């Protein structure tokens with residue numbers, strides 16, 4: 001067995017910036033082979049060049065099933081299985097609600113839901129190969145949702161629906177696969193400062209930086225918690241609001257609704273948690 005096949009193999013999808021890049025920097029170490037994916041191949045190559053351990057850049061677009069399968073085949077060829085997959089890639093568009101913006105809905109669902117499913121589908125054979133190659137070990141599939149799924153927020157219909165669908169899918173998959181020994185987790189951050197949230201023009205309470213988010217994720221994924229959520233001072237508030245009577249919680253959360261002074265009814269494209 002080669003050194004690469006012997007080492008721990010981790011696939012971070014959505015590693016070119018923000019939380020994924022910070023995760024890579026935390027995970028990258030001698031003895032670990034990290035496969036990093038995203039569309040921006042130049043960013044991946046520059047990360048690979050600064051790596052301490054083995055790093056393989058596998059550029060792909062998660063909405064393109066063929067490019068995803070090509071990357072998974074490359075992992076099979078190089079190491080034969082995967083210990084951990086972190087399905088982190090995602091996007092966000094906030095919408096106004098005077099009409100349903102089907103374009104925005106489709107773009108966000110294509111990446112955050114269908115794209116994530118492409119990765120999950122391509123990962124399952126690699127995770128099952130781990131179970132065959134390393135009996136007694138447990139491979140892990142970590143899926144990036146969002147704390148926005150605890151309590152719907154204004155203008156978050158596209159983003160929140162995509163992340164809620166992903167959470168439901170992940171929980172259902174966990175029930176279906178738990179007998180196989182694949183460890184499935186969900187990650188639910190609050191606001192994290194990244195290129196995604198840099199585009200926002202509203203208050204983002206309890207925002208943390210990407211390094212802190214990566215630290216929380218790595219620690220959370222090595223604990224036994226199914227839902228790795230943080231910062232708890234924010235996620236607990238959302239969870240508590242979600243338990244209030246409907247009339248009160250809609251009034252409370254509705255106050256956070258942003259009104260544009262232009263009266264523009266077009267979709268507002270921003271990125272957010």
Ligand SMILES: NC(=O)c1ccc[n+]([C@@H]2O[C@H](COP(=O)([O-])OP(=O)(O)OC[C@H]3O[C@@H](n4cnc5c(N)ncnc54)[C@H](OP(=O)(O)O)[C@@H]3O)[C@@H](O)[C@H]2O)c1
Nearest residue numbers: 014016018019038039040061062089090191192194196273
């Ligand atoms: N920041 C927050 O407050 C926050 C909160 C909760 C959850 N999240 C979630 O955390 C994840 C990472 O977000 P971030 O804040 O770190 O934002 P980011 O810096 O914009 O990172 C998004 C990552 O996803 C990749 N990506 C997007 N579309 C892709 C596609 N079609 N194919 C392949 N890769 C794609 C991007 O790479 P390329 O552009 O190079 O493809 C990038 O690496 C997302 O799923 C986001 O929804 C973020």
